[in-house]
Amino acid sequence: MADDASSPWLIVGLGNPGPEYAGNRHNVGFMVADLLAERIGGRFKAHKARAQVVEGRIGPPGPANRRIVLAKPMSFMNLSGGPVTQLRDFYKVPVERIVAVHDELDIDYGTLRLKLGGGDNGHNGLKSMTKSMGAEYHRLRFGIGRPPGRMQVADFVLKDFSSTERKELDFFVDRAADAVECLVLEGLERAQGSYNS
Numbered sequence: 302m303a304d305d306a307s308s309p310w311l312i313v314g315l316g317n318p319g320p321e322y323a324g325n326r327h328n329v330g331f332m333v334a335d336l337l338a339e340r341i342g343g344r345f346k347a348h349k350a351r352a353q354v355v356e357g358r359i360g361p362p363g364p365a366n367r368r369i370v371l372a373k374p375m376s377f378m379n380l381s382g383g384p385v386t387q388l389r390d391f392y393k394v395p396v397e398r399i400v401a402v403h404d405e406l407d408i409d410y411g412t413l414r415l416k417l418g419g420g421d422n423g424h425n426g427l428k429s430m431t432k433s434m435g436a437e438y439h440r441l442r443f444g445i446g447r448p449p450g451r452m453q454v455a456d457f458v459l460k461d462f463s464s465t466e467r468k469e470l471d472f473f474v475d476r477a478a479d480a481v482e483c484l485v486l487e488g489l490e491r492a493q494g495s496y497n498s
Contacts, residue, residue, distance in 0.1 A: 309368035311394045315403040315426035324461035326445045330402040336478045350387035379425035382433030399438035408444035411473040
């Protein structure tokens with residue numbers, strides 16, 4: 302089914318809806334989805350699955366390009382699984398063509414890691430997705446590092462990137478969008494070789 306040319310890839314940026322969360326570390330998935338939407342010239346529109354979606358194509362013109370659906374669940378992070386599962390069913394996407402783009406505490410800021418399947422590492426968005434449809438989807442983990450000192454993890458992820466981090470944020474978000482495109486167009490091994498650091 303993975304080679305079924307008619308089924309799109311579903312790229313899910315994880316985050317929390319609402320302007321008060323927009324610059325949070327936890328919302329880096331939304332930032333990557335926004336950039337990918339910009340690249341394909343699309344605008345997010347409300348979907349009945351409690352998500353904002355954009356449909357489009359990436360890659361060179363002709364048979365090599367791929368249909369993608371970009372999604373930002375409009376539930377809160379810990380309920381992401383519901384909208385993603387509804388979108389999967391609506392667009393008839395096999396689970397191995399789903400990519401979750403999310404923040405990751407256990408890797409350094411700006412470091413990217415692509416993988417297929419695995420645990421949720423305490424990430425509530427992944428936990429919800431895995432509970433809804435199993436773990437065999439792709440992940441693009443975007444490193445945000447650990448909180449400094451005694452700061453609670455919840456406080457850290459719900460804070461905006463620091464001014465120092467923001468200097469490089471656009472570069473890292475751009476690289477993450479490149480990594481998603483590479484995964485969809487060239488496969489996991491190629492994308493891991495180019496972007497996993």
